[in-house]
Amino acid sequence: xxxxxxxxxxxxxxxxxxxVALVAVRIVSHRIDSDALRRQVDRRLASEAxxxxxxxxxxxxxxxxxxxxxxxxxxxADLFYMLVDxxxxxxxxxxxxxxxxxxxxxxxxxDAEVEGVAHGRAxxxxxxxxxxxxxxxxxxxxxDFDRMLLRVQLVGLGITAxxxxxxxxxxxxxxxxxxxxxxxxxxxxxxxxxxxxxPLDGSRSEFDQQAAAFNRMLDRIDELMANIKHAAKxxxxxxxxxxxxxxARLAAxxxxxxxxxxxxxxxDVLEQTDQIIDLFGSLLRLWEIEGGHRRERFADVEMSDxxxxxxxxxxxxxxxDAHPLQLDILDGLSVRGDPNLLRQMLVNLVExxxxxxxxxxxxLVSVERRGHSVAVSVADDGPGIPADQNNKVIxxxxxxxxxxxxxxxxxxxxxVDAIARLHDGTLxxxxxxxxxxxVVVLPLLR
Amino acid sequence: MxxxxxxxDPRAAKQLVADLxxxxxxxxxxxxxxxxxxxxxxxxxxxVLLDVMLPYVDGVGxxxxxxxxxxxxxxxxxxxxxxxxxxxxxxxxxxDDYLIKPAAPAEIDARLRAxxxxxxxxxxxxxxxxxxxxxxxxxxxxxxADRQLVLPKLEFQVLCELVRNANSIVTRQMFYxxxxxxxxxxxxxxxxxxxxxxxxxxxxxxxxDPIVTVRGVGYMIxxxx
Numbered sequence: 001x002x003x004x005x006x007x008x009x010x011x012x013x014x015x016x017x018x019x020v021a022l023v024a025v026r027i028v029s030h031r032i033d034s035d036a037l038r039r040q041v042d043r044r045l046a047s048e049a050x051x052x053x054x055x056x057x058x059x060x061x062x063x064x065x066x067x068x069x070x071x072x073x074x075x076x077a078d079l080f081y082m083l084v085d086x087x088x089x090x091x092x093x094x095x096x097x098x099x100x101x102x103x104x105x106x107x108x109x110x111d112a113e114v115e116g117v118a119h120g121r122a123x124x125x126x127x128x129x130x131x132x133x134x135x136x137x138x139x140x141x142x143x144d145f146d147r148m149l150l151r152v153q154l155v156g157l158g159i160t161a162x163x164x165x166x167x168x169x170x171x172x173x174x175x176x177x178x179x180x181x182x183x184x185x186x187x188x189x190x191x192x193x194x195x196x197x198x199p200l201d202g203s204r205s206e207f208d209q210q211a212a213a214f215n216r217m218l219d220r221i222d223e224l225m226a227n228i229k230h231a232a233k234x235x236x237x238x239x240x241x242x243x244x245x246x247x248a249r250l251a252a253x254x255x256x257x258x259x260x261x262x263x264x265x266x267x268d269v270l271e272q273t274d275q276i277i278d279l280f281g282s283l284l285r286l287w288e289i290e291g292g293h294r295r296e297r298f299a300d301v302e303m304s305d306x307x308x309x310x311x312x313x314x315x316x317x318x319x320x321d322a323h324p325l326q327l328d329i330l331d332g333l334s335v336r337g338d339p340n341l342l343r344q345m346l347v348n349l350v351e352x353x354x355x356x357x358x359x360x361x362x363x364l365v366s367v368e369r370r371g372h373s374v375a376v377s378v379a380d381d382g383p384g385i386p387a388d389q390n391n392k393v394i395x396x397x398x399x400x401x402x403x404x405x406x407x408x409x410x411x412x413x414x415x416v417d418a419i420a421r422l423h424d425g426t427l428x429x430x431x432x433x434x435x436x437x438x439v440v441v442l443p444l445l446r
Numbered sequence: 447m448x449x450x451x452x453x454x455d456p457r458a459a460k461q462l463v464a465d466l467x468x469x470x471x472x473x474x475x476x477x478x479x480x481x482x483x484x485x486x487x488x489x490x491x492x493x494v495l496l497d498v499m500l501p502y503v504d505g506v507g508x509x510x511x512x513x514x515x516x517x518x519x520x521x522x523x524x525x526x527x528x529x530x531x532x533x534x535x536x537x538x539x540x541x542d543d544y545l546i547k548p549a550a551p552a553e554i555d556a557r558l559r560a561x562x563x564x565x566x567x568x569x570x571x572x573x574x575x576x577x578x579x580x581x582x583x584x585x586x587x588x589x590x591a592d593r594q595l596v597l598p599k600l601e602f603q604v605l606c607e608l609v610r611n612a613n614s615i616v617t618r619q620m621f622y623x624x625x626x627x628x629x630x631x632x633x634x635x636x637x638x639x640x641x642x643x644x645x646x647x648x649x650x651x652x653x654x655d656p657i658v659t660v661r662g663v664g665y666m667i668x669x670x671x
Binding site for chain 1: 531629
């Protein structure tokens with residue numbers, strides 16, 4: 001079956017169904033009212049007929065007297081009586097009928113030509129001795145009332161229909177208007193205006209909230225696009241120089257005369273190539289993290305266990321490198337996260353401290369609670385970095401030039417920062433006086 | 447080893463085949479998923495090197511189909527991206543190991559040997575031997591010449607990894623993946639440090655060092671020294 005999809009189709013169906021139901025209910029209720037009225041008339045006719053005939057067993061004369069009494073009674077002024085014999089001859093009553101009605105109840109209209117009555121209800125009842133008693137009720141008042149009721153109902157129905165149709169059109173216009181506003185924004189974005197946003201009216205209505213959510217999505221897309229643009233630029237820049245060096249190296253090898261040993265040069269070229277491949281690996285990793293897909297695999301991670309594991313893994317290497325490593329761990333602090341990434345984050349931080357400080361620099365890794373957060377910090381008592389350089393080292397490819405130290409990819413702290421942000425946390429570099437302290441603050445679980 | 451290389455890029459396939467043949471393997475190339483399934487179903491291969499991005503049926507699909515047909519040939523997936531999802535889907539589909547392209551020939555060779563060995567060994571008691579070294583992985587016990595070795599957990603796991611792959615190379619990546627459970631490569635010489643400490647625990651004065659350093663690739667424990 002076809003399902004209505006457009007707003008107009010849904011609203012039209014709604015209005016039609018509503019009106020049909022309304023009319024049906026009105027018709028049924030009108031029927032019930034008329035039937036009730038008619039039954040009441042019938043009961044009255046029956047009771048009057050019985051009052052006159054006395055349920056049989058009384059004389060014609062007495063019936064004539066009763067008819068005359070009833071005709072003079074004010075309470076029964078809307079009733080007309082007639083008593084006829086078996087030849088159809090009227091014996092008593094003021095009622096004149098062209099034709100005697102069938103025994104039982106019947107309706108009649110103008111065509112019956114009853115004097116003084118346009119519409120009525122008749123009850124003809126045999127009363128013994130071949131005589132028939134006819135009692136007629138004048139229904140003109142009831143008919144009038146019924147007609148008035150119908151008119152009132154029709155007017156009510158019309159007003160209700162107008163309200164419903166008007167409401168439906170109003171809703172359609174409001175929703176349609178909002179959707180068109182969104183459509184215009186989408187069109188603008190598609191045409192390249194990434195700054196275009198859906199206008200908000202500040203009402204905090206559902207529409208406004210939806211529009212705000214839509215705008216947030218556009219903000220995020222804009223941010224990602226900007227990131228990609230910057231990343232592409234940075235990468236191009238970062239790759240140009242190693243590739244140029246590599247090319248120069250290869251050109252030098254090509255110039256060598258035959259027979260000259262080139263083994264060392266080849267090893268060098270291979271190492272440079274590996275560095276470029278590693279750089280790509282790190283970038284892919286960074287983009288994977290920034291993409292946010294890893295969130296789907298988040299689990300509860302006990303930070304103290306994780307830090308102890310990493311400390312264990314790096315214990316030998318830090319000792320061998322004359323960077324004594326110390327752990328100060330508060331137990332029982334968990335976060336929601338990706339254990340692999342959190343491990344990489346910690347390894348990166350500790351390795352940074354090992355690689356970028358002179359020998360005999362001590363490293364302290366600590367886990368502590370700060371309000372509703374877990375703070376994992378890696379501090380060294382080395383020379384530290386100038387405070388105004390903190391942001392630079394976190395930035396992609398941001399490096400501090402230092403004599404005799406490994407250059408690195410300039411992505412270590414960028415990766416740490418990206419992992420922290422993926423976990424709704426932050427990376428802050430502080431002066432450890434002396435030395436540098438890198439603190440990652442992550443939201444505490446529960 | 448008789449290997450099936452499934453790779454749709456002819457240049458990459460040619461290079462891979464040349465590298466593998468240089469390492470003494472016999473190779474055949476399938477250029478798409480359908481050809482790979484047909485080749486594995488018909489031929490006898492000791493292992494399959496399976497690229498993820500393939501025409502018709504992708505690598506994950508191939509692995510899944512082979513496993514559904516109860517073909518348990520060892521499979522190593524080659525993925526272009528270090529994407530965690532791709533790695534996990536590959537392993538879920540029935541691959542035994544994964545490598546990120548471009549993978550060094552020595553790395554591929556070491557992985558091949560490791561998984562073929564793993565496939566051949568069944569009903570494991572946890573006891574592994576090489577020369578006079580014996581490790582019981584389940585009971586966390588290691589001896590050399592019946593002398594009890596007291597090893598910290600990570601050193602013990604490093605030794606197990608070496609003994610499990612006795613006489614073939616365990617690459618740095620394999621150590622990180624299997625012992626440290628890292629899906630990244632640290633920048634410092636974590637493994638070198640651990641091997642150095644392991645050697646101190648393993649070798650008494652006068653004993654030969656069973657651990658061979660394979661420069662730029664990894665380490666190997668051997669009884670052929």
